Amino acid sequence: ASPVLHGINYLLGELDEKYLTTLREFGGLQSYPSRSKDPDPVDYSTGSVGIGATAPIWGAIARRYVDTTIGGAGTGRQYSLVGDAELDEGAVWEAILDTSVSELGEIVWIVDLNRQSLDRVVPNIAAGRLEAMFSAAGWQVITVKFGTLLESLFTQAGGTALRTRILDMPNPEYQRLLRCDAEQVRVRLPGDGPDAAAIASLIAGLDDDTLLNAIRNLGGHDLDALRAAYAQIDDTRPTVIIAYTIKGRGLPTQGHPQNHSSLLTVEQYEQLAAELGMDPNNPWARFDADSTAGRVCAASAEWLTRDPVDLATPPAVPADIGRTPTGTSTTQAALGRVLLDLSRQAPDAAKRVVTVSPDVSSTTNLAGWLNKVGVWSPNERRNWFDDDAETIMHWREKPTGQHMELGIAETNLVGLIGELGATWSRWGQPLFPIGVMYDPFVERALEPWSYGIYAGGQSILVGTPSGVTLAAEG
Known part of the structure; x- marks a missing residue:
């Protein structure tokens, strides 16, 4: 996706032409978008599979936190373009399943379901199972499977049989069809089931070009189908759009199981340029400013232009908290005391502190801090144990709280502190x-955590000696 991002930025006037030949060069364009190294706008760095995909989730929470505690963070959706193979990563599901995520209506994931990994066509991609897993986590699931051409064929005689045949065929068989000419498709597509004759009769009425276009007409390549999907987005919960696509669509290598790193020959490159109406000797030519495409690029560039970010002056941090601890204690206990001392001696600086814990606040000596500042939540929630005399750590959730609690998933925690640490730049x-x-x-x-640092996030990660407070557990 990185070359596509850089290509779009070039067409929008955000990237100088001199960079277009520097992909993967030292000091050139990064093969994975980078906020710190790329010369063009990048919202989220990617790289390690699964971590970049989830970053907009934590970015959305960070935006909400800034907006409720300080103000001025605005609104807007957070998009992730995710490869289907990336859903194999555990970090993805750790994030999806966290209870804090199910209310983030600004999150939209677009899953590029091309049924291929780097080495092969995946035989059992199990799209239905993925849909069920997202749905069980509270996400809205929108599947864009077929384009308008195929959908129109499904309404004709034999169309229901054709739809069932395409849905039921194994992924490798479908991918093999993409490598066939029209004559071979007419032989292979009907199959040998009871509806083979009905399918053969339907496609017999199609000319070769229409037949080849139809078998490739998946929803992820159909702009009308995608627009219809975007129009269905529910802003009250996260949305995943599962878009069926063909890897390498329109190229001679489309559908081939080893096309991940394949390159076009000179002849294939020149043929592609001719099909696109481009000069193969001038591949970086922008659209004419007076053309429809040129006007769309200009309008999009204006619409996407953002005002420069004005960095607020950080509050002063005292060199001394005004108290010298006495006696012997643990550094773990000292952490809790320092936070409370900071809130008394430098309240403006303390207001910028936000602590995050994976369900271990009480055993990491944050109870006093948590009682003082409260737990952050987009909406205030009643604490049903407020009147319980034996409750010493009070879970008061409110939009101005300064502590965040996640489930027991360390990857989620460092993902969140990375984005909280990058709010200065956003x-x-x-x-x-x-x-x-x-x-x-x-x-x-x-x-x-290093991913967050690489993306500009400034944070502190504290490893507390669990043996001190968990010794009683054995």
């Missing part, structure tokens, strides 16, 4: 996120 409001987890799990969190 909305001009610097935060001071502190993630706290048991020290044995820090190692698991390092790789996704």
Whole structure:
């Protein structure tokens, strides 16, 4: 997707032509979009599979946090374009299943379902199972399977049989059809089932070009079908649009199981240029400004232009908190005390602190801090244990709270503190996120945490000695 992003930015006037030949070069365009290294606009860095896909989820929460505690973060949707093979990553499902995600109506994922991995056609992509898993997590699921040409054929005599045949055939068989000419498609497509004759009769009335276009007419390539899907988005919950596509569509390599790294020959490149009405010797030519495409690019560039981000001046942080601790204590206990001392000695600086914990606030000495600042929630929620005399850690959820609690998934935690630490670059409001987890799990969190740092997120990760507070558990 990186070359596509850079290509779009070039057409929108956001990237100089000199960079177009520098993909993967040192100092050139990055093969995975990078906020810190690419010269053109990038909202989220990607790279490690599964982490970049989930970053907009944590970015959405960070935006909501800034908006409710400071203000001025605005609104807008957060989009992720996700490959179907990327859904194999555990980090993806850890994020999807977190209870804080199910209310994020600004999240939209578009899954590119092309049924191929790097090495092969995946025999059992199980799209229905993916749909059910997203739905069970509270997401709206919109499947864009067929384009308008195929849908029109399904309404004709034999159309129901054709639809069933395409839906029921194994992925590799369908991909093999994409490599066939029209004569071969007429032989292979009907199959040998009881409805073969009805299918053969239907496609017999199609000329060769229409037949070949029809078998390739999947919803992910049909703009009308995609527009209809976008119009159905429910803004009260996350949405996933599962778009069926063909890898390499329109190229001689389309549908081939080893097309991931394949290149066109000179002859194929020249043929493609002719089909697109382009000069093969001038591949970087922009659309004529007076053409329809040129006007669309100009209008889109104007619509997508963002005002520069004005960075708010961070509050002063005192060099001393005005108290010297006495006696012997643990660094874990000191963490909780320092946060409380900061709230007393430098309240403006303390207002920028947000702590995040994977369900271990009480055992990491954050109870006092949590009681003072409250738990962040987009909406205020009643604390049913407020009048319980034996409750010492009060779970008061409100839009101005400064502690966030996630489930026990360290990847989610560092993903969130990474985005909380990047709010200075998105909305001009610097935060001071502190993630706290048991020290044995820090190692698991390092790789996704480094992703946040690479993307400009500034945060502190604290590994607390779990043996101190969990000794009684054995």
